[in-house]
Amino acid sequence: xxxxxxxxxxxxxxxxxxxxxxxxxxxxxxxxxxxxxxxxxxxxxxxxxxxxxxxxxxxxxxxxxxxxxxxxxxxxxxxxxxxxxxxxxxxxxxxxxxxxxxxxxxxxxxxxxxxxxxxx
Amino acid sequence: xxxxxxxxxxxxxxxxxxxxxxxxxxxxxxxxxxxxxxxxxxxxxxxxxxxxxxxxxxxxxxxxxxxxxxxxxxxxxxxxxxxxxxxxxxxxxxxxxxxxxxxxxxxxxxxxxxxxxxxxxxxxxxxxxxxxxxxxxxxxxxxxxxxxxxxxxxxxxxxxxxxxxxxxxxxxxxxxxxxxxxxxxxxxxxxxxxxxxxxxxxxxxxxxxxxxxxxxxxxxxxxxxxxxxxxxxxxxxxxxxxxxxx
Numbered sequence: 001x002x003x004x005x006x007x008x009x010x011x012x013x014x015x016x017x018x019x020x021x022x023x024x025x026x027x028x029x030x031x032x033x034x035x036x037x038x039x040x041x042x043x044x045x046x047x048x049x050x051x052x053x054x055x056x057x058x059x060x061x062x063x064x065x066x067x068x069x070x071x072x073x074x075x076x077x078x079x080x081x082x083x084x085x086x087x088x089x090x091x092x093x094x095x096x097x098x099x100x101x102x103x104x105x106x107x108x109x110x111x112x113x114x115x116x117x118x119x120x
Numbered sequence: 121x122x123x124x125x126x127x128x129x130x131x132x133x134x135x136x137x138x139x140x141x142x143x144x145x146x147x148x149x150x151x152x153x154x155x156x157x158x159x160x161x162x163x164x165x166x167x168x169x170x171x172x173x174x175x176x177x178x179x180x181x182x183x184x185x186x187x188x189x190x191x192x193x194x195x196x197x198x199x200x201x202x203x204x205x206x207x208x209x210x211x212x213x214x215x216x217x218x219x220x221x222x223x224x225x226x227x228x229x230x231x232x233x234x235x236x237x238x239x240x241x242x243x244x245x246x247x248x249x250x251x252x253x254x255x256x257x258x259x260x261x262x263x264x265x266x267x268x269x270x271x272x273x274x275x276x277x278x279x280x281x282x283x284x285x286x287x288x289x290x291x292x293x294x295x296x297x298x299x300x301x302x303x304x305x306x307x308x309x310x311x312x313x314x315x316x317x318x319x320x321x322x323x324x325x326x327x328x329x330x331x332x333x334x335x336x337x338x339x340x341x342x343x344x345x346x347x348x349x350x351x352x353x354x355x356x357x358x359x360x361x362x363x364x365x366x
Contacts, residue, residue, distance in 0.1 A: 005202060008202040008205045008206055009202055009205075011205045011208075012201050012202055012204075012205050015205070026266065026346065026347055026350055027204075027263070027265035027266055027269075027346070028201070029200070029201040029202075029204035029205055029265075030204060030263070030266070030343055030346050030347065032201075032204070032205040033204055033205050033206075033207050033208045033211075033339075033343055034208070034343070035208075036205055036206075036208035036209075037208040037211055037212055037215075040208060040209065040212035041212060041215055047209070047212065050206070050209055051209055053206075054206035054208075054209035054210075055206075055209065055210075055332070057199065057202065057203045057206045058203060058206055058207070058209075058210070058328050058335065059328065061203055061321065061324065061325035061328060062149070062167050062168045062171075062322070062325040062326075062329075063145070063146075063149045063171070063196060064196060064197065064199050064200045064203055064321075065168050065172075065200075065286070065289070065321060065322055065325065066145050066148065066149055066168065066171045066172055066175060066193070066196065067141075067145060067189075067190060067193035067194065067196055067197040068197060068200075068264060068282070068286065069168060069169075069171075069172035069286050069290075070172055070175045070176055070179065070186065070189065070190075070193070071186060071190075071282065071283075071286075072172065072176075072283050072286055072287070082244075082247075082248070082249045082250070082253055084247060085243075085244050085247035085248055085249035085253065086244070086249070086253070086257070086284065088243050088244075088247050089239075089240050089241075089243040089244040089247065089249070089257050089260075090240070090257075090260065090284060090287050090288050090291060091291060092239060092243045093235075093236060093239040093240035093243060093257075093260070093261070093288075094236075094261070094288050094291050094292045094295070094318050094319060095295065095299060096235050096236075096239045097232050097235045097236040097239065097261055097292075097314070097317060097318035098292060098295070098296055098299055098300070098314045098315070098317075098318040098319075099299060099303060099314075100231050100232055100235040101228050101229070101231065101232030101235070101310075101313055101314040101317045101318065101341070102228075102300060102303065102305045102310040102311060102313070102314035103303065103305070103310075104224075104227055104228040104231045104232070105224055105225065105227075105228035105307075105309060105310045105313055105314075106305050106307065106310045108223065108224035108227055108228070109221065109224050109307070109309070109310070
């Protein structure tokens with residue numbers, strides 16, 4: 001678990017460094033994720049080192065959004081007056097995005113590769 | 121003996137240290153998980169939403185400021201970085217399948233990303249929102265740090281964008297199952313990717329609770345949509361606002 005965390009932090013540092021050096025408009029952790037993905041494909045043995053720790057962290061991904069989410073209350077108090085437009089845009093756009101993404105992938109996937117799935 | 125004044129002193133002492141913010145966060149989350157399990161893991165009982173509501177109630181009731189709460193909660197918040205890096209692990213497991221399905225995935229990602237930006241800005245403007253608000257809404261489906269940076273670049277309000285990103289994440293995670301069932305979309309790949317593209321990390325967290333495979337596709341959708349939004353929004357949003365006469 002500790003070794004896995006160390007590997008994840010090293011890749012996050014690498015990602016942050018890369019973003020800083022080249023001024024890429026992407027957050028460091030996302031760059032770190034792409035770097036780790038490349039490393040895992042190049043060195044499959046790295047999988048055993050990080051897998052258990054990474055899965056443990058991802059199992060509790062929901063928890064990690066709580067502190068930022070509580071910030072809503074603070075920001076909402078100072079929000080603008082266009083609540084109807086905001087709600088319509090968030091609701092309408094999210095539903096459209098979910099539908100378009102899933103329908104495009106479904107339409108372009110060959111029928112024999114469409115696996116039976118479960119509920120979201 | 122125990123008296124109220126001492127209790128107040130104790131509370132003041134406790135809330136000055138990071139311990140309390142951390143404790144409140146973990147307790148609220150454990151309780152939210154329990155409620156989620158009791159509701160049969162229904163998407164309506166989203167644990168992120170429940171935990172946020174609980175913590176907010178505690179803060180409002182105790183008069184504790186967000187800054188003071190965050191002094192403790194930042195330790196949890198910090199783990200978002202390594203957790204994002206960790207998304208590479210389930211993703212690497214899907215690489216053979218990703219190679220075969222690269223074209224469909226790329227098309228779905230691109231159309232999802234463009235839909236997210238165009239529909240958010242379009243609906244907001246049609247509903248009479250100010251251009252500043254529309255700019256803040258443009259990157260709302262991207263993960264928070266990307267969305268805030270893009271919003272700033274566009275001339276939106278990054279703090280408002282952060283709120284909109286969280287709302288989008290929760291709304292997508294809550295409604296995805298019903299929408300996907302209505303559209304008869306069954307594959308874990310399509311459901312996962314849609315969750316990640318439309319509602320970033322909160323959608324991805326939801327997908328991981330269903331299956332690691334769905335989570336892997338959601339992580340891919342979130343990561344790629346973040347990159348695409350950073351690349352596309354800076355020219356797509358001004359173009360769209362120009363067309364709509366704003």
